[in-house]
Amino acid sequence: VYGGVCLMIWTWGIRMGQGIRLTRNRLIVSALLLFAAAGAAAILFLLYKYPTPEFFRTPEDNRNILVAHAGGQIDGNTYTNSLEALKLSIASGFKFIELDLLVSCDGKIVAAHDWKHFNSITGAGESESCLGSLEHAERKILGTYSPLGVDKINAIFSQNEELYLVTDKISDFEALTTHQEIPAERLLVELFTYSDYVRALKSGIRYPMLCIWDKKTFRKHERRFYFERIAMITLPAKLVPELEEELAALHADGVTIFAFSSNDAVYTGKYLNRNVTGVYTDFLLPADLRGDE
Numbered sequence: 001v002y003g004g005v006c007l008m009i010w011t012w013g014i015r016m017g018q019g020i021r022l023t024r025n026r027l028i029v030s031a032l033l034l035f036a037a038a039g040a041a042a043i044l045f046l047l048y049k050y051p052t053p054e055f056f057r058t059p060e061d062n063r064n065i066l067v068a069h070a071g072g073q074i075d076g077n078t079y080t081n082s083l084e085a086l087k088l089s090i091a092s093g094f095k096f097i098e099l100d101l102l103v104s105c106d107g108k109i110v111a112a113h114d115w116k117h118f119n120s121i122t123g124a125g126e127s128e129s130c131l132g133s134l135e136h137a138e139r140k141i142l143g144t145y146s147p148l149g150v151d152k153i154n155a156i157f158s159q160n161e162e163l164y165l166v167t168d169k170i171s172d173f174e175a176l177t178t179h180q181e182i183p184a185e186r187l188l189v190e191l192f193t194y195s196d197y198v199r200a201l202k203s204g205i206r207y208p209m210l211c212i213w214d215k216k217t218f219r220k221h222e223r224r225f226y227f228e229r230i231a232m233i234t235l236p237a238k239l240v241p242e243l244e245e246e247l248a249a250l251h252a253d254g255v256t257i258f259a260f261s262s263n264d265a266v267y268t269g270k271y272l273n274r275n276v277t278g279v280y281t282d283f284l285l286p287a288d289l290r291g292d293e
Contacts, residue, residue, distance in 0.1 A: 053231040056188070056207050056256040058277060064289040065278030066268070067166055068094040069261045070113060074145060078282045080121070081111035082145035083152060090160060093286040096188075096278060098166040099148065101176070108133035109179045111148035114169070122147075154181040164188060166258075168211075171196060173203035190234050194221065197230070209234050209258065218243060225250055232256040237279065240271050247275040265289070 058065065070079045072089035081100050089097055100113040112118035116128045122139035131139075137149050157163050158181065165182050168190035176189070184206040191197045192211045200208035209232040212218050218239075224230045233250075237259040240247060251257055251274065261280035262268060265288055268279050272289070 052228055053201055053208065054206055055231045055254045056277075058256070064272055064286070065096055065258075066094060066284055066286055066289065067096040067098050067258065067260075067278055067280040068092075069098050069280040069282050071097065071099055071111070071148075073282045077142060077145075079113055079117065080141050080145050081113065081148060082141050083148050084145045086148065086156060090156075090163070095162055095286075096164045096166055098168075098280060099153065101167045101170040103170065103172050103175050104133040104136055105130040106132045106134075107175065109150040109153070109170070109175060110136045111153065112136070118147075150179045157182045157186070166190070168192075173200055173205060177204055188232070194224075207232055209256070211235070212239070214239065215242060218246070222246075225253075225255060230255070232258075234258045234260055236260060237262040237267065240275055244271075244275055251275055251277065 068085075068089035071081045071085035072092070072094060074080055074082060074085035074088055077085075086097060086099070099111045101109050102112050102115070104110050110131075110133055114128075115130055116126055118131075118136075118139075118141075119125060119127045119129070121141050123143070124139075133149055136147050139147055141147060153165070157165060164186045165180075166188045167176075170176055170189070171191075173189075180187075184204065187205070188207045188209055189200055189205050190209045190211055191200055194210060197208050197210045210221065210230055212221065212233050212235040214236075218235075221230060231254075233255065235243075235257070240259050247257055256278075257276045258278045258280065259271070259276045261282060263281055263283045265284060268281075268284065268289060272279060
């Protein structure tokens with residue numbers, strides 16, 4: 001399109017330079033063609049720069065979505081991202097599991113909230129040092145639980161085809177799409193800037209979710225909802241009451257909205273399926289909400 005526009009301008013300039021007299025009608029037609037070509041070029045450029053995301057279709061049997069936060073609790077412990085927590089969440093009926101994913105020093109995907117936190121809960125102090133995947137796997141979380149590497153994650157999600165993986169922290173989309181084997185339609189990735197959201201779309205992430213931290217951020221991106229440039233968002237649970245009407249309208253229009261996090265059954269009963277699509281939780285169970293259809 002850009003080449004066509006340039007060719008038109010160049011041809012027109014040559015003809016004008018040769019003294020060829022254009023009739024008024026031909027001049028008008030040429031101008032219209034030029035504007036049409038330029039408009040088409042601009043639209044194509046914008047579609048490339050800001051791709052249109054797909055809307056997430058919630059399975060009918062997962063209307064009341066609870067997301068097991070950081071793998072879910074295990075023995076009252078949270079943020080473990082451990083094998084035991086993941087297995088307990090699956091046994092408890094969770095279909096959406098959130099795992100914090102990082103890239104290890106040797107380029108492998110591992111589950112950990114951040115290196116400082118992982119080192120602190122595995123007896124290595126407050127170090128922020130990155131670990132290799134083998135050292136990560138050899139640690140014990142709180143002296144008891146097993147860390148998760150990409151091979152274990154792939155195996156578990158392969159055996160449980162109804163599971164969705166929700167993740168954040170990771171911005172290396174090439175590593176994410178290369179090493180993990182979960183189908184694109186079962187992978188939801190939270191991003192913290194709109195530029196990363198767009199980059200994720202271009203990298204083949206089907207369901208990126210833009211994090212909305214506060215009302216100011218919501219107002220900044222509000223127009224993008226109505227031009228269908230954002231199809232999925234996350235936001236703090238405490239922000240939902242402040243944006244109750246706006247979120248209800250977006251939810252009705254098909255925007256997927258996840259709130260993080262709440263362990264309050266009254267809160268989830270009030271806002272779930274009205275203002276938000278799902279809620280991250282540490283201690284609530286899917287069985288707690290089965291009566292709230």
